[in-house]
Amino acid sequence: MERRFTSDVRFDVNGHTYELSVDNRATLLDVLREQLSLPGTKKGCDHGQCGACTVLLSGRRVNSCLVLAVTCDAAAVTTVEGLSSRTAIHAAVPPDEPPTLHPMQEAFVAHDALQCGFCTPGQICSAVGMLEEAAAEEVDLDEHEIRERMSGNICRCGAYVNIVAAIQEVAAR
Amino acid sequence: MKPFEYQRAGGPASAVATMTHPGAAFLAGGTNIIDLMKLGVTAPDLLVDVSGLPLRQIEPLPDGGIRAGALTANTDLATDPVVRTRFPAVALALLSGASAQLRNRATIGGNLLQRTRCRYFADVTKACNKRRPGTGCAARDGEHRDLAVLGGSPQCVATNPSDLAVALALVDARVELLTPDGPADMSVHELFRLPGDHPERDTNLPPGALITAVVLPATPIARLSTYRKVRDRSSFAFAAGSVAAALDVRDGIVRDVRLAFGAVAHRPWRAYAAERMLRGATATVDNFERAADEELAAARPLRDNAYKVPLIRNLTVGVLRGMTEASW
Numbered sequence: 403m404e405r406r407f408t409s410d411v412r413f414d415v416n417g418h419t420y421e422l423s424v425d426n427r428a429t430l431l432d433v434l435r436e437q438l439s440l441p442g443t444k445k446g447c448d449h450g451q452c453g454a455c456t457v458l459l460s461g462r463r464v465n466s467c468l469v470l471a472v473t474c475d476a477a478a479v480t481t482v483e484g485l486s487s488r489t490a491i492h493a494a495v496p497p498d499e500p501p502t503l504h505p506m507q508e509a510f511v512a513h514d515a516l517q518c519g520f521c522t523p524g525q526i527c528s529a530v531g532m533l534e535e536a537a538a539e540e541v542d543l544d545e546h547e548i549r550e551r552m553s554g555n556i557c558r559c560g561a562y563v564n565i566v567a568a569i570q571e572v573a574a575r
Numbered sequence: 576m577k578p579f580e581y582q583r584a585g586g587p588a589s590a591v592a593t594m595t596h597p598g599a600a601f602l603a604g605g606t607n608i609i610d611l612m613k614l615g616v617t618a619p620d621l622l623v624d625v626s627g628l629p630l631r632q633i634e635p636l637p638d639g640g641i642r643a644g645a646l647t648a649n650t651d652l653a654t655d656p657v658v659r660t661r662f663p664a665v666a667l668a669l670l671s672g673a674s675a676q677l678r679n680r681a682t683i684g685g686n687l688l689q690r691t692r693c694r695y696f697a698d699v700t701k702a703c704n705k706r707r708p709g710t711g712c713a714a715r716d717g718e719h720r721d722l723a724v725l726g727g728s729p730q731c732v733a734t735n736p737s738d739l740a741v742a743l744a745l746v747d748a749r750v751e752l753l754t755p756d757g758p759a760d761m762s763v764h765e766l767f768r769l770p771g772d773h774p775e776r777d778t779n780l781p782p783g784a785l786i787t788a789v790v791l792p793a794t795p796i797a798r799l800s801t802y803r804k805v806r807d808r809s810s811f812a813f814a815a816g817s818v819a820a821a822l823d824v825r826d827g828i829v830r831d832v833r834l835a836f837g838a839v840a841h842r843p844w845r846a847y848a849a850e851r852m853l854r855g856a857t858a859t860v861d862n863f864e865r866a867a868d869e870e871l872a873a874a875r876p877l878r879d880n881a882y883k884v885p886l887i888r889n890l891t892v893g894v895l896r897g898m899t900e901a902s903w
Contacts, residue, residue, distance in 0.1 A: 405580055406580060407578040407579065407580065409581050425578075426578070426579055426580065426581040426622070427576045427578065427579070427612075429609070448613065449610050449613065450606060450610060450676075450677060453674065453676060456676055459680075462650075462679040462680075463675060463676050463679060464676050464679050464680045465606070465676045465677065465680070468605060468606045468609050468610060468677075468680065469605065469609075469680065470581075470602075470605060470609060470622075472581050472624075473602070473605070473624055473626060475583075528675070528676065531675075531676075531679075532675065535650075535675065538654075539654055549809075549810070550809075550810050551675055552675075553674055553675075553809075553810035553811040554673075554674025554675050554676045554677065554811055555674075
């Protein structure tokens with residue numbers, strides 16, 4: 403029998419259903435960026451050590467660089483593009499209206515929670531997932547708790563002080 | 576990465592049956608094996624995805640134990656209220672490991688089978704008896720600050736990287752298996768091994784076997800257990816050394832105690848000699864120090880990892896002292 407190195411998968415990304423043929427080797431990160439033209443999710447280390455590729459997979463934050471796309475059949479993925487009301491390639495609001503940002507995105511802007519911005523989509527997706535986890539566990543998010551729970555997201559510019567402040571503001575709402 | 580075939584397992588039995596295929600490997604959370612495939616350390620011809628199998632239940636047992644399906648996410652075992660009450664060391668060990676993103680994806684069965692983080696194992700240009708038997712060990716004379724001080728062999732000084740495994744060794748956990756010959760189970764003490772002349776074998780898992788569950792046997796003293804880890808940064812790092820401990824002190828006397836050390840050996844290191852010395856002894860810092868020294872007398876550090884011996888000693892004393900004061 404001929405060996406097959408590709409597979410057919412069907413999964414949702416930011417509310418849209420995709421049916422794709424993927425190389426078995428392709429990570430979810432690479433498929434998002436290269437096959438689905440969603441470059442918001444960033445490739446930092448590609449080894450699960452930096453968190454730049456964080457997305458929500460069936461509601462939970464994961465490193466998309468360590469998820470094979472072929473394993474995502476029937477899953478629902480949310481990337482940073484899916485957090486605002488208008489994604490990069492799917493116009494959910496008319497083009498003349500400004501998109502509505504997710505509260506976490508607004509807080510990152512308001513607190514200047516970045517310098518170069520490369521880790522920011524991962525930080526924001528991770529923070530959104532983290533708030534859900536903390537709510538489910540009924541944990542109070544003080545600065546220490548936020549830093550521990552966000553330790554999977556490295557910011558090489560060291561914008562941590564403002565990142566924590568942004569998350570704290572949203573957590574307090 | 577080398578191209579490979581991919582199959583979703585229809586059930587545990589068919590998953591185990593596919594392991595007769597040459598070059599087949601199981602895929603669960605994938606957080607270690609996918610990384611190793613990217614690095615060229617492992618190159619399976621067929622990935623059998625077991626992540627969809629119904630092995631995610633956390634089941635409190637009436638006798639006080641807990642059975643957790645092997646595909647339980649690290650996050651889910653760590654945050655389970657019954658685990659936190661009956662086995663706090665297990666929850667704390669899990670939460671001290673990796674990052675939240677990794678804990679959400681990683682499974683407890685996969686956690687036990689993750690490979691060492693010895694940098695020479697991960698670097699295919701270097702000699703490593705674990706990766707390629709007979710090529711030598713670049714770590715002995717190289718960067719070995721993170722590596723074993725107990726139970727190493729001339730062939731290998733790798734450490735087991737799992738925090739969970741240390742807590743499981745503390746509570747004499749068992750793993751349930753499905754093997755090509757049918758269901759089986761083994762203690763974590765039998766599962767893990769020292770490298771000896773076969774460092775390529777991390778475990779004594781039978782060929783083709785699938786871990787289907789982790790069982791935490793009823794262990795009353797485990798309610799009084801903890802896990803403390805020292806690492807190079809305050810979060811998201813492998814241990815330089817760690818201690819899991821359970822202590823029952825009454826009227827200043829150690830009624831019962833259990834100790835296990837992490838990041839010091841090829842397997843989680845249950846400190847039986849220290850436990851024997853402490854049972855029935857007075858709960859004093861002097862006795863804690865003597866017990867730790869007794870256990871660590873077997874340590875054979877390398878050029879740059881001798882710091883682990885006093886680190887584990889002080890960690891042990893600090894943990895036992897803290898638990899004793901908390902019992903007043």
